[in-house]
Amino acid sequence: xxxxxxxxxxxxxxxxxxLPESVKKVTSLVEQAGKDGVNVxxxxxxxxxxxxxxxxxxxxxxECMANSLVKDSPEMPQICEAVxxxxxxxxxxxxxxxxxxxxxxxSFINPEGKIILHRRKIKPTGVEHAIWGDGDGLINxxxxxxxxxxxxxPFFGRPENIPILYTTTGEGDRLACQFMAMEGACFVVVSTxxxxxxxxxxxxxxxxxxxxxxxxxxxxxxxxxxPLVDPLDPGEEGILxxxxxxxxxxxxxxxxxxxxxxxxxxxxxxxxNLKGAKPVRYV
Numbered sequence: 529x530x531x532x533x534x535x536x537x538x539x540x541x542x543x544x545x546x547l548p549e550s551v552k553k554v555t556s557l558v559e560q561a562g563k564d565g566v567n568v569x570x571x572x573x574x575x576x577x578x579x580x581x582x583x584x585x586x587x588x589x590x591e592c593m594a595n596s597l598v599k600d601s602p603e604m605p606q607i608c609e610a611v612x613x614x615x616x617x618x619x620x621x622x623x624x625x626x627x628x629x630x631x632x633x634x635s636f637i638n639p640e641g642k643i644i645l646h647r648r649k650i651k652p653t654g655v656e657h658a659i660w661g662d663g664d665g666l667i668n669x670x671x672x673x674x675x676x677x678x679x680x681x682p683f684f685g686r687p688e689n690i691p692i693l694y695t696t697t698g699e700g701d702r703l704a705c706q707f708m709a710m711e712g713a714c715f716v717v718v719s720t721x722x723x724x725x726x727x728x729x730x731x732x733x734x735x736x737x738x739x740x741x742x743x744x745x746x747x748x749x750x751x752x753x754x755p756l757v758d759p760l761d762p763g764e765e766g767i768l769x770x771x772x773x774x775x776x777x778x779x780x781x782x783x784x785x786x787x788x789x790x791x792x793x794x795x796x797x798x799x800x801n802l803k804g805a806k807p808v809r810y811v
Contacts, residue, residue: 531773532773532774533675534566534567534568534770534771535570535717535748535770536717536767537717537718537719537720537746537747537767537769538557538719538746538767539760539765539767540553540557540572540575540721540765541722541724542721542727543577543578544577544578544731545577545591547594547596550597550622551603551606554571554575554607557569557767558610558618559610560767561618564769567616567617568672568674569767570619570679571619571620571719572719572720573621573721575622575721576597576620576623577592581731581739583659589659593625595623596622596630597624597625598626599626599633599646608643612639613641617636619634619635619677620637621633621634621679621719622634622635623660624648630659630660630661631661631663632648632652632660633646633647633648633649634646634648634668636677648663648664650664663804664804664806699745702745702747705747706753709749709752709753710780711784712751713751713777713780713783714751715748715777716748716749720746721743722742723739723741723742724763741763743762744760745762746760748768748769751777751779752779
């Protein structure tokens with residue numbers, strides 16, 4: 529495992545409710561990251577086909593379902609092949625269609641273009657329940673050539689070196705990400721979507737006081753909570769990158785290791801079920 533790696537956080541506008549164009553945008557960003565020497569790249573939550581800020585517009589639900597990504601579909605190999613060609617590791621966030629149900633999903637794709645972990649958001653937040661079902665199982669960390677990589681949509685998970693954190697609001701979530709980096713003594717890659725005027729028109733949000741243009745706040749935090757890069761403008765698209773030294777985690781954990789010397793399992797412990805439950809089980 530290399531001690532110095534380059535991580536990237538995507539801040540970009542999705543190809544709203546358009547699966548073919550979404551796949552093109554993902555592969556284009558993967559190609560760009562590969563050319564920039566990125567080793568690990570994080571995508572925002574529901575980047576394919578975009579976060580549905582139209583939740584109050586039930587007439588668009590069918591369009592969201594029709595453009596959600598099936599894990600074992602002809603589109604997924606296109607993404608995996610792009611990852612393999614770029615030689616990078618990505619965590620891809622998307623709306624997964626499984627039959628007639630939708631889930632907020634992540635696929636962890638290694639530099640060989642293989643999906644080594646597929647997971648679903650355990651509990652959709654708030655009005656997200658109107659579209660997506662609950663996930664199953666709590667495995668959200670994998671081993672990689674670049675250390676342990678975890679994905680959280682959007683709250684703290686198991687210990688890892690490089691979590692990819694999803695976010696949906698502004699300054700509050702950015703501060704939460706910073707604290708999670710410090711508390712977890714890990715590098716945190718914050719990936720966010722942005723909203724443009726064409727996106728507002730597509731989602732019928734023009735005039736809405738709740739959804740305005742911009743909204744991006746991608747960032748990369750060190751294991752002591754230090755911001756490692758300058759942010760992009762809220763409406764700017766790009767990939768934030770930082771070279772990180774995994775060995776610096778040792779210094780942070782020397783002060784605070786919540787699953788080691790800073791824990792008190794005799795006073796407080798937690799039981800976690802890592803096996804997913806299914807509604808039908810054949811015996």
